[in-house]
Amino acid sequence: MIELRPFDSLGGANHGWLDTKFHFSFADYFEQSRLHWGALRVWNDDHIAAKSGFPPHPHKDMEIITYVREGAISHxxxxxxxxxxxxxxxxxxxxxxxxxxxxxxxxxxDCRLFQIWILPDKDKLGREPSWGAKPFPKDDRSGRWVTLASGRDGDNDALPINADARVLGATIKAGETLDYDLGGRKGYLVPATGKLEIGGQLVNTRDGAALADIDTLSVTALEDSEVVLVETA
Incomplete structure (x- = not known):
């Protein structure tokens, strides 16, 4: 199953300093069919103006992954x-x-980023909070998936999270096809740039594709593309 979520169908808000789109229900945007996708709870597409940002605020029991697409963010x-x-x-x-x-x-x-929230596993709630960052040069992702963050065994090079999930990135040249073994688990894919074809469906830049009941995901780039994928139970 592939459920396409075109960029123009996403919720969102514009606060001046922050122009954001919501792939899932968030803040004042509520859509019953978009509460979560497996353990994936939030995927926000944020455009943050220069010399601005989010003031101090609290969080609890959430794995928050920030994928910076343009510019930089300071934590x-x-x-x-x-x-x-x-x-x-x-x-x-x-x-x-x-x-x-x-x-x-x-x-x-300006800074553009994806902010991704994943619910931690129930047996990992209340753990000590932590933060980490890592460079993942795009050249290292050319024509292959690189695991950026993971709570799965064996993903020792990825940033750790307390969830049975993976966040992956790839760059795919136009005309190339890249496969990923979803094994029937849920996936959510967004091209940060470029245009893709998945299962006969066109996925444009910043569209979302919710994936389920797929053993092998095949992604064909119609243009040079930068892709982010979350795999979750």
Whole structure:
């Protein structure tokens, strides 16, 4: 099953400094059919103006993955962690028993990112909060999937999360096809750039594709594309 969610059908809000689109119910946007996809709870497409950002605010028991597409975002939290995550890189915050954080675009250019929230496994609720970031150069993803964040055994090179899920990235050249073994698990895929064909359906830049009951996912790039995929139970 492939449920296409065109970009124009997404919820959203424009606060001036933040122009955002919601793939799932979030804030004042509610859509019963888009509450979650497996353990995937939030996928926000954020455009953050230069010299602005999210002031300190709390979270609890959520795995929050930030995939920076353009510009950079600077993080600070109540654990004393500070870091700057640039385009092509990923940061992960496990909110666990509770954490406060702020995310600011301190740059002279706008920042565009995907903010992805995944529910932790029930037996991993209330763990110590943590934060980490890692560079994942796009060249390393050319023609292959790279696991960016994971709670699955064996994904030792990925940033750890407390969920039975993976966040993957890939760049695919026009005309190439890239397969992924979903094994019947749920998937949610968004092309950050480019245009794809999946199961006969066209997936344009920043559209969402909710995937279920698929053993092998085949993604064909109609244009050079940068793709983000979440696999979850």
């Amino acid at each position: 600070r939290d109540s654990l004393g962690n500070e870091g700057r995550t640039e385009a092509g890189d990923v940061q992960v915050m496990s909110a666990g028993s509770g954490i406060q954080h702020a995310e600011f675009n301190l740059e002279d250019e």
